[in-house]
Amino acid sequence: MELFSRPRRLRQNSLTRELVAETTLNINRLIQPYFVCDGTNTKDEINGLPGIFRESVDSLTKSIESDLKLGIKNIMLFGVTDRKDALATSASDDKNPVIRAIKELKKQFGNDLLIGA
Structure with missing residues (x-):
């Protein structure tokens, strides 16, 4: 079967083009997970x-320094704690490892690091 015209329905607008665009792997799109205890x-x-690894805050800063040297600037923090209850009160506690880690990382690395939690 011969086509007399090329179908361009997937190229009609930028949103459709972005939706069907090929995926590219780039270091700027990588997110390194960290489990903070x-x-x-x-x-x-x-x-x-x-x-x-499951790391304490002081160990975490050393790991992130090496990631930054490799060009990895995006991280996701997951908290690991034994202090659990039905209301998740430790989530907003200043002793929570994720909260402590965010404060320390922002102080040490500033805007060189994008942190998700």
Whole structure:
């Protein structure tokens, strides 16, 4: 079957073009996950996630320094704590490892790092 015209329905506007565009892998789109726990000098590998660690805030800053040297500027923090209750009161507690980590990372790295939590 010969086509007399090229169908361009997927190129009609920028939104459609973006929707069907090829995916590109770029270091600026990578997000490094970190699991932050209570304590000091803690860095334990998570069995189900090779190369990913459960780290205390002080250990986390060292890991992020090496990521920044590699060009990874986006991170996602996940909190690991034993203090759990039905109302999740530790989520807004200043002793929460994620809150402590965000404060320390912002102080140390400023706007060089994008943090999601």
